Amino acid sequence: xxxxxxxLQKAGLRPTRxxxxxxxxxxxxxxxxxxxxxxxxxxxTAKIPVSLATVYNTLNQFTQAGLLREVTVDGAxxxxxTNTEHHHxxxxxxxxxxxxxxxxxxxxANLPVxxxxxxxxxxxxxxxxxxxx
Amino acid sequence: xxxxxxxLQKAGLRPTRxxxxxxxxxxxxxxxxxxxxxxxxxxxTAKIPVSLATVYNTLNQFTQAGLLREVTVDGAxxxxxTNTEHHHxxxxxxxxxxxxxxxxxxxxANLPVxxxxxxxxxxxxxxxxxxxx
DNA sequence: ATTTGTGCAAATCGTTTGCATCTGA
DNA sequence: TCAGATGCAAACGATTTGCACAAAT
Numbered sequence: 001x002x003x004x005x006x007x008l009q010k011a012g013l014r015p016t017r018x019x020x021x022x023x024x025x026x027x028x029x030x031x032x033x034x035x036x037x038x039x040x041x042x043x044x045t046a047k048i049p050v051s052l053a054t055v056y057n058t059l060n061q062f063t064q065a066g067l068l069r070e071v072t073v074d075g076a077x078x079x080x081x082t083n084t085e086h087h088h089x090x091x092x093x094x095x096x097x098x099x100x101x102x103x104x105x106x107x108x109a110n111l112p113v114x115x116x117x118x119x120x121x122x123x124x125x126x127x128x129x130x131x132x133x
Numbered sequence: 134x135x136x137x138x139x140x141l142q143k144a145g146l147r148p149t150r151x152x153x154x155x156x157x158x159x160x161x162x163x164x165x166x167x168x169x170x171x172x173x174x175x176x177x178t179a180k181i182p183v184s185l186a187t188v189y190n191t192l193n194q195f196t197q198a199g200l201l202r203e204v205t206v207d208g209a210x211x212x213x214x215t216n217t218e219h220h221h222x223x224x225x226x227x228x229x230x231x232x233x234x235x236x237x238x239x240x241x242a243n244l245p246v247x248x249x250x251x252x253x254x255x256x257x258x259x260x261x262x263x264x265x266x
Numbered sequence: 267a268t269t270t271g272t273g274c275a276a277a278t279c280g281t282t283t284g285c286a287t288c289t290g291a
Numbered sequence: 292t293c294a295g296a297t298g299c300a301a302a303c304g305a306t307t308t309g310c311a312c313a314a315a316t
Contacts, residue, residue, distance in 0.1 A: 014290065016296060036281080051298045056281060072207050076280065076306095090247060093254060105245040108258070112238040114223060118262040121226060125241070125258050129251040147315060149271060169306080184273045189306060191271095209305065 003027070011065035021048040022058050026068070031083040033071065033098040034059075039080075071098065073126070088125040101127070136160070144198035154181040155191050159201070164216040166204065166231040167192075172213075204231060206259070221258040234260070 004023035008015045025042055026032060034042075040055045059080050062068045071079040073091055079098055088106060090099040106125065114120055137156035141148045158175055159165060167175075173188045192213050195201045204212040206224055212231055221239060223232040239258065247253055 014295070016290070018297075053282080053299075054297055057297085060282095072205075074205050078280085090245075090251075092251070099248065101245050105243070107242045109240045109242045110238070111260070112223075112234050114260070114262045115232065117265050118223075118225070119265045121261040121263045123258070123260050125256070127244070127247070127256050128254040129247045130254045132250050132252045147270065149315070151272075182273095186274075186307080187272055193307095211305085 007067060011062075011067060013061055013065060018048070018050045018054055019058055019061075021046075022050065022055065023062075023067075026062075026082055031081070031100060033079045033081050033089075035077050035079055037077075073098070086122075089127070091126050091128045093128050093130045101125075140200060144195075144200060146194055146198060151181065151183045151187055152191055152194075154179075155183065155188065156195075156200075159195075159213075159215055164214070164233060166212045166214050166222075168210050168212055170210075206231070219255075222260070224259050224261045226261050226263045234258075 002020070002024075004020055004027060005015045007027070008019055008023060013019060022039065022043060025039065025046065025048075026034065036052065036056045036059055039059070040050070040052045043050050043055065059068065063070050063080060066084060068080045068082060069084045071081050071089065073079060073096070077096070081098070083100060085103065087103050088101040090101060091097075092099065108123065108125065111120070111123065135153070135157075137153055137160060138148045140160070141152055141156065146152060155172065155176060158172065158179065158181075159167065169185065169189050169192055172192070173183070173185045176183050176188065192201065196203050196213060199217060201213045201215060202217045204214050204222065206212060206229070210229070214231070216233060218236065220236050221234040223234060224230075225232065241256065241258070244253070244256065
């Protein structure tokens with residue numbers, strides 16, 4: 001039983017062909033920031049027969065299971081980050097790529113107090129970058 | 134000539150009925166975070182005949198002209214902020230409302246250095262909040 | 267008179283869903 | 292066996308666009 005299969009099992013997800021295959025593409029030890037579309041194409045070139053709908057479903061399930069973290073950028077696309085630790089991103093405006101910011105490379109001083117009766121759920125910092133002129 | 138008309142003129146936008154009306158709704162001295170849909174309904178109840186497409190177009194033009202600032206939150210909706218100064222937001226997860234964070238209430242220590250050949254274009258901090266349990 | 271804006275409906279994009287069919291435990 | 296997963300195509304919601312008509316300079 002592969003590592004991916006174990007992860008799926010622990011998450012209560014049936015280790016089906018497509019979930020295992022997609023899992024293998026995603027969890028190869030590196031950090032990835034993928035869109036559904038990207039993963040779909042990647043699977044296609046890897047000769048893994050899977051539909052786009054299933055890729056979406058699978059990404060959402062993986063996210064629910066805590067295997068991925070959803071990152072929303074501009075409007076449009078949603079990224080899924082294989083690095084599920086809390087961290088921030090650079091966002092390259094030219095091509096829409098996300099780049100991790102090393103944990104600890106930034107710190108936010110004196111977080112503002114949330115309004116009465118509210119508590120902070122998540123803090124996200126996004127640094128948009130563009131080519132120097 | 135009203136204030137809004139002057140703003141439009143300065144921005145090189147023809148002061149048409151709908152632009153003036155929408156401008157009046159937006160720039161009433163308070164800060165607003167509006168969605169196209171919201172403004173459309175607001176205009177409707179204010180008996181301003183305008184189509185949703187025109188609301189979108191107008192918001193985009195105002196944004197280009199620097200009269201508004203676009204704020205993207207989750208996926209889906211885009212907000213337009215009448216406060217065009219650089220500032221951050223609380224985001225209420227329960228109802229999707231944006232709340233300004235007073236300028237100077239937060240500070241980000243040691244911003245990370247962008248990758249080679251890149252420069253920072255914009256830094257945005259979004260603090261998601263939820264009701265205390 | 268010319269240029270620019272507006273309204274409508276159709277088009278687009280990313281994403282989700284309904285449903286019949288398959289598949290893993 | 293049989294709940295749960297997959298594929299497809301159709302449904303979706305937010306936003307944009309093409310084009311005929313209307314209004315501003």
